[in-house]
Amino acid sequence: MVTEIDERVKVLDEHDRIAAARGY
Secondary structure: OOOHHHHHHHHHHHHHHHHHHOOO
């Protein structure tokens, strides 16, 4: 079961990967 928190963590993790790819 995917909870609202799991969705937020997934979005934050994706954002971190994008930021890392940009060199942040």
